[in-house]
Amino acid sequence: MTDAPTTRPGLSELDRPNSYIGRAVPRPNLKRLMQGRGQYVSDMSLPRMAHVVFLRSPYAHARILGIDSAEAAAMPGVIAIVTGPELAKVCTPWVGVLSHLKGLKSAPQYPIAVDRACWQGEAVAAIVATSRAAAEDAAERVMVDYEELEPVADMRTALDAATPVIHPELGDNLAFERNLDAGAVDAAFAEADHVVEAEFVFGRHTGVTLEPRSILADWNPGDERLTVYQGTQAPHMMQNIFAKHLALDESQVRVVCKDVGGSFGIKVHVYADDMATAALSKLLRRPVKFVADRLESFNTDIHARDHRCKGRAAVKADGTITAFEIDDLTGIGPYSVYPRTSAIEANQVVNLVGGPYTTPNYRARARVVFQNKNVTCQYRAVGHPIACSVTEGLVDLAAAAIGMDPADIRRRNLIADDAYPCASPSGLRFEALSHHAALDKLLAMMDYSALRAEQAALRAKGIHRGIGLASFIEVTNPSPAFYGVGGARISSQDGVAVRMDATGAIICQTSITEQGQGSEALTAQIVASMLGVPMSRVRVTLGDTDNTPYGGGTWASRGAGIGGEAALQAGKQLRRNILAAAASILQADPDTLDIRDGKIIDAATGAERVPLEELARIVYYRPDTLPPGFQAEMMAVRHFVPRDFPFAFTNGIQASWLEVDTETGFITLLNHWVVEDCGTIINPQLVDEQIRGGVVQGLGAALFEHCRYDERGQLTNATMADYLVPMAAEMPDIDVGHIVSPTKDGELGAKGAGEAGTAGAAACVANAVNDALSPFGARITEIPLTPELILTALGRI
Amino acid sequence: MIAPTPITLTVNGETVAAQVEPRIHLTDFLRENLGLTGTHIGCEHGVCGACTVRLDGEIVRGCLVLAVQADGKSVETIEGLSDSGALDELQAAFRDRNALQCGYCTPAMLLTAHELLARNPTPDRATIREHLSGNYCRCTGYQAIIDAVEIAARARAGAKS
Numbered sequence: 001m002t003d004a005p006t007t008r009p010g011l012s013e014l015d016r017p018n019s020y021i022g023r024a025v026p027r028p029n030l031k032r033l034m035q036g037r038g039q040y041v042s043d044m045s046l047p048r049m050a051h052v053v054f055l056r057s058p059y060a061h062a063r064i065l066g067i068d069s070a071e072a073a074a075m076p077g078v079i080a081i082v083t084g085p086e087l088a089k090v091c092t093p094w095v096g097v098l099s100h101l102k103g104l105k106s107a108p109q110y111p112i113a114v115d116r117a118c119w120q121g122e123a124v125a126a127i128v129a130t131s132r133a134a135a136e137d138a139a140e141r142v143m144v145d146y147e148e149l150e151p152v153a154d155m156r157t158a159l160d161a162a163t164p165v166i167h168p169e170l171g172d173n174l175a176f177e178r179n180l181d182a183g184a185v186d187a188a189f190a191e192a193d194h195v196v197e198a199e200f201v202f203g204r205h206t207g208v209t210l211e212p213r214s215i216l217a218d219w220n221p222g223d224e225r226l227t228v229y230q231g232t233q234a235p236h237m238m239q240n241i242f243a244k245h246l247a248l249d250e251s252q253v254r255v256v257c258k259d260v261g262g263s264f265g266i267k268v269h270v271y272a273d274d275m276a277t278a279a280l281s282k283l284l285r286r287p288v289k290f291v292a293d294r295l296e297s298f299n300t301d302i303h304a305r306d307h308r309c310k311g312r313a314a315v316k317a318d319g320t321i322t323a324f325e326i327d328d329l330t331g332i333g334p335y336s337v338y339p340r341t342s343a344i345e346a347n348q349v350v351n352l353v354g355g356p357y358t359t360p361n362y363r364a365r366a367r368v369v370f371q372n373k374n375v376t377c378q379y380r381a382v383g384h385p386i387a388c389s390v391t392e393g394l395v396d397l398a399a400a401a402i403g404m405d406p407a408d409i410r411r412r413n414l415i416a417d418d419a420y421p422c423a424s425p426s427g428l429r430f431e432a433l434s435h436h437a438a439l440d441k442l443l444a445m446m447d448y449s450a451l452r453a454e455q456a457a458l459r460a461k462g463i464h465r466g467i468g469l470a471s472f473i474e475v476t477n478p479s480p481a482f483y484g485v486g487g488a489r490i491s492s493q494d495g496v497a498v499r500m501d502a503t504g505a506i507i508c509q510t511s512i513t514e515q516g517q518g519s520e521a522l523t524a525q526i527v528a529s530m531l532g533v534p535m536s537r538v539r540v541t542l543g544d545t546d547n548t549p550y551g552g553g554t555w556a557s558r559g560a561g562i563g564g565e566a567a568l569q570a571g572k573q574l575r576r577n578i579l580a581a582a583a584s585i586l587q588a589d590p591d592t593l594d595i596r597d598g599k600i601i602d603a604a605t606g607a608e609r610v611p612l613e614e615l616a617r618i619v620y621y622r623p624d625t626l627p628p629g630f631q632a633e634m635m636a637v638r639h640f641v642p643r644d645f646p647f648a649f650t651n652g653i654q655a656s657w658l659e660v661d662t663e664t665g666f667i668t669l670l671n672h673w674v675v676e677d678c679g680t681i682i683n684p685q686l687v688d689e690q691i692r693g694g695v696v697q698g699l700g701a702a703l704f705e706h707c708r709y710d711e712r713g714q715l716t717n718a719t720m721a722d723y724l725v726p727m728a729a730e731m732p733d734i735d736v737g738h739i740v741s742p743t744k745d746g747e748l749g750a751k752g753a754g755e756a757g758t759a760g761a762a763a764c765v766a767n768a769v770n771d772a773l774s775p776f777g778a779r780i781t782e783i784p785l786t787p788e789l790i791l792t793a794l795g796r797i
Numbered sequence: 798m799i800a801p802t803p804i805t806l807t808v809n810g811e812t813v814a815a816q817v818e819p820r821i822h823l824t825d826f827l828r829e830n831l832g833l834t835g836t837h838i839g840c841e842h843g844v845c846g847a848c849t850v851r852l853d854g855e856i857v858r859g860c861l862v863l864a865v866q867a868d869g870k871s872v873e874t875i876e877g878l879s880d881s882g883a884l885d886e887l888q889a890a891f892r893d894r895n896a897l898q899c900g901y902c903t904p905a906m907l908l909t910a911h912e913l914l915a916r917n918p919t920p921d922r923a924t925i926r927e928h929l930s931g932n933y934c935r936c937t938g939y940q941a942i943i944d945a946v947e948i949a950a951r952a953r954a955g956a957k958s
């Protein structure tokens with residue numbers, strides 16, 4: 001563990017001369033995006049391309065008695081109007097369960113509703129036409145006869161005997177339940193000096209990718225191949241799923257993922273719309289494109305974090321926290337989402353609560369219930385914000401109960417930096433974390449004691465500011481333990497192929513994908529560093545199942561750690577191959593040679609021997625001049641999957657400094673600090689921007705974002721004007737610091753950083769608001785922290 | 798459907814004559830009829846700002862302007878402004894500061910920032926934040942964008958002095 005972002009003790013491979021690792025080099029792919037020359041799926045068009053528009057159920061729960069499309073079908077430009085039963089002949093249904101989530105159940109889901117719609121927004125018919133406008137015109141003329149059914153809207157009563165069961169064949173509305181009991185929880189509570197408890201309520205929210213979900217499916221009956229252009233985070237997963245449900249071999253499916261306008265987990269799931277679009281292309285034997293509009297994005301992009309979690313903590317008078325206990329309830333909509341399931345979020349909550357702290361006593365129950373609302377599934381920092389808000393809220397309550405400073409109680413209970421490796425009560429294995437170093441650094445960055453003094457001085461003037469802290473752990477670099485063990489065909493391994501062409505340039509294909517995190521840049525940085533070539537000589541291809549190695553893609557903060565390690569190993573192997581060829585040409589020992597700045601050099605003296613261009617020329621055009629029996633191999637492929645730990649946990653801590661206007665209930669965010677430890681930092685600027693972007697998504701959840709449903713299961717704010725997200729003027733600058741504890745699972749040492757910001761942001765804002773409100777004896781354990789909520793807590797409305 | 802109407806306008810300096818349905822908004826016209834896909838669509842109800850273009854020199858939301866309203870006018874998009882070099886400093890600063898992730902908001906951010914710098918060459922951070930507040934970015938958290946606009950403003954000021 002070191003305190004500086006750019007030094008990596010003892011990692012000589014990363015410290016090669018001219019290494020790009022640890023440098024804030026700009027991403028190579030930015031220019032085209034800045035010039036409007038990116039290629040998002042929504043930009044694409046193909047010859048004979050048709051557009052599909054989905055007619056969606058206006059009811060949360062309704063039987064479909066009949067669909068009359070005769071008038072619509074006769075309208076100009078209309079190619080086909082297809083219902084659920086018709087499409088079910090082309091595309092088989094799916095069930096979103098995994099075997100390692102014991103007892104998880106769900107019902108078959110079809111690309112278009114068959115007989116019954118189970119949420120407002122579920123597609124009931126597809127209208128395919130020569131233009132989107134023509135399809136929309138026709139959709140207005142499709143008559144659907146519904147019988148409205150009683151919706152299950154409130155997750156709190158979903159399991160009551162009086163509540164209808166959404167899928168009668170499943171017996172009840174309980175999709176999944178997990179119970180955990182570790183250590184001696186009852187004894188800890190019995191012996192506690194104080195027990196604190198609260199119910200934490202989380203507003204259901206969603207990702208709002210700026211480019212809506214988009215797909216263009218092209219079944220070519222001549223080639224008998226389906227090419228799907230899709231904004232997805234996991235092309236190989238989608239390849240498998242399209243093949244499986246459309247009765248094709250995987251080799252008949254190609255998934256191409258070019259530029260993606262934001263993902264955040266939203267674009268890693270299987271959507272009925274996507275399956276329907278691919279099925280329609282197969283049915284109609286022509287390209288079919290679907291781009292969600294914003295209204296249907298709100299109604300059909302996965303939602304997340306619809307939780308109510310009761311929490312308790314036991315604390316001793318000296319500040320030792322001796323137990324945590326939670327009872328979590330979450331509503332996931334009518335289906336568990338395929339193939340990653342909608343039980344993972346609650347499962348993560350159970351895994352992560354109390355994670356930064358030493359107490360071995362922990363009991364948890366999580367129940368996952370069906371309801372007639374849009375589905376929920378994994379969104380950036382899956383489960384982390386819930387677990388962090390509950391844990392950190394309880395820690396602050398415990399501190400208040402015994403009159404201890406929030407920083408001090410954390411110092412007292414965080415796992416010691418020299419205690420690793422160790423495990424959590426829920427069985428998480430930690431390789432090397434740095435909670436105390438992160439806390440110390442954070443307090444120094446924010447000048448904690450000065451801020452406390454300022455807070456007290458302002459309070460005397462009637463200005464109510466608060467400081468909130470939140471420690472967290474983050475799951476990154478997932479091994480097969482995440483999905484593979486449960487039977488999902490989702491690769492946890494990634495691969496990178498690197499080759500040198502005949503001009504000495506480097507071409508690299510990786511199975512991780514790019515949605516703006518910098519996958520392309522970090523791959524180029526690592527490969528260039530390993531090969532000793534300028535980054536400008538490396539071109540990276542990704543997002544194409546025909547043209548990259550097989551692998552998982554980019555999700556769960558895995559791209560840098562897993563794809564990066566594969567790039568490192570592939571780069572090293574190609575370097576060995578190049579040096580072998582150079583040695584044979586130069587009649588030298590390969591161990592005496594190296595590559596620097598695109599040239600073969602004498603390793604000891606640095607003297608230039610031959611440029612790569614010349615080496616490449618000889619290898620490709622004059623191999624007849626090489627010694628007999630020598631075959632140059634100018635391509636290397638390596639794969640990597642973490643083997644030592646199921647997950648590479650990272651850790652960090654965030655702090656918020658904000659002001660609450662006790663007259664209006666408005667919150668002004670003044671400052672935000674993050675210290676996190678993602679191990680080796682490949683590109684500090686990219687890491688910092690991942691953190692900042694993640695924080696702001698967490699701040700959105702803390703203050704604004706909420707999918708508001710009424711008691712009939714109707715989403716009442718499905719527009720960008722009504723669903724609020726953070727805007728530039730409301731957001732603070734965010735200071736980011738690092739501790740560096742590289743993982744030893746692999747040579748690179750990098751762990752993920754994509755979700756750390758989101759994991760802790762809402763928790764520290766809530767703690768800061770409660771800190772600001774403490775003179776009023778008010779405490780809020782619900783997000784989003786709207787002015788209404790604050791004024792209610794203050795007794796003003 | 799109402800019959801298409803003829804319009805003539807300049808787009809990035811080129812004269813374009815077309816027949817458009819009166820209901821087609823300017824962004825769809827640019828993207829679908831002219832293939833200028835650098836102008837993006839995020840909401841089509843005037844909130845996200847992703848569809849920002851210049852119409853007779855003023856930035857507008859292309860989803861709130863009908864193509865027929867652009868008849869006789871001059872439209873500039875990210876493609877044209879990039880080629881003209883008008884955005885050079887901003888683009889360089891966005892690149893160096895990694896002020897874009899997915900890049901979907903970026904063309905509109907650049908146009909909006911460009912407008913700010915034309916009016917106020919040395920804006921402070923709060924002014925930049927305020928001015929960009931009609932443009933959603935879901936990826937960056939905005940700070941890098943604010944930094945980049947500050948850097949570009951300084952670069953422009955330096956180039957002039």
Ligand code: FES
Binds near residue numbers: 837842844858859861
């Ligand atoms: S697409 Fe025009 S403002 Fe969002």
Ligand code: FES
Binds near residue numbers: 261902936
């Ligand atoms: S960079 Fe993705 S929306 Fe701004």
